[in-house]
Amino acid sequence: MAAKDRLIVDMDGVLADIYEQYITMYSEESGKRVSKQDVLGQSELEAFPNSKEYLRRPGFFRNAPVIDGAIKVLQDLNEAYEVFIVSSAMEFPNGLQEKYYWMEEHFPFISWRQLVLCGSKQVISGDIMIDDHFKNLDFFEGKTLLFTQPHNHGADENGHTRVLGWGEVAKMLL
Amino acid sequence: MAAKDRLIVDMDGVLADIYEQYITMYSEESGKRVSKQDVLGQSELEAFPNSKEYLRRPGFFRNAPVIDGAIKVLQDLNEAYEVFIVSSAMEFPNGLQEKYYWMEEHFPFISWRQLVLCGSKQVISGDIMIDDHFKNLDFFEGKTLLFTQPHNHGADENGHTRVLGWGEVAKMLL
Secondary structure: OOOOOEEEEOOEOOOEOHHHHHHHHHHHHHOOOOOHHHHOOOOHHHHOOOHHHHHHOOOOOOOOOEOOOHHHHHHHHHHHOEEEEEEEOOOOHHHHHHHHHHHHHHOOOOOHHHEEEEOOHHHEOOOEEEEOOHHHHOOOOOEEEEEOOHHHOOOOOOOOEEEOOHHHHHHHHO | OOOOOEEEEOOEOOOEOHHHHHHHHHHHHHOOOOOHHHHOOOOHHHHOOOHHHHHHOOOOOOOOOEOOOHHHHHHHHHHHOEEEEEEEOOOOHHHHHHHHHHHHHHOOOOOHHHEEEEOOHHHEOOOEEEEOOHHHHOOOOOEEEEEOOHHHOOOOOOOOEEEOOHHHHHHHHO
């Protein structure tokens, strides 16, 4: 049997709905409730000027909701591919353990052996990468799927293949 | 100018002297003081039957001494190479933040962007790897340096180049 292709999956904005966390914290702070529609095409920092501070709050990562469809599709992908979950986590080190325990709670079929928390993804090798940030996809040597999030809405895909959600990922990879 | 070669450096047993921590905890527990000489050629688990429990104790990683010569040589290597510090950390998640802050204290010239905490190093790509464990070196596609530690003493190098300490690393790579 041929070796499985290695699939690199991002956490924030792909498995974890961190926009919901931004929106909740912004609402508590400002009294204004915005929707994802309201911030389409804006960077995270443009949309939520205090987002870096939110990211440092205890519970930010631990309490993030799961993005629709992620659990079922990742479970199937985990059978078909050699899956690694790779998250940029070093800028906010207090979130390291939160990310570990969040994965353990929501994706118990993913082993700790499959988890990578890093500062830069340039050191990661694989066949396919799913990520919402160009800074990660642009340096990857394999096939690249741009997971739609408000901050990349309307952006030129720059050679990556845009996917609108986990249903589309499933159609493409399963 | 040509791109710098990418150098992957392990933490435990290469930068951090975890044997000193094993020896201290074993001594507190048993009243017996052993030396590194006493456990040459034994696996960590053979030498210290409770070592996995030691690894879970708060402070195990945070308080580990730095291996002789590591700071000066890594500082020079950091100029000459694209350095990433890659540590197997996911089996003991309570040590994730300890490892981050230990690096920040002892190696402030290494940025958080250069740090990777992972379950398996098979996903890491680079040109040179320094590590004390065959399970990491055997899967690496570049040049591999086996950093001598008691557990690999006397073992056949299996194609890797053995280095006895940071002085030898400097002679080889600088």
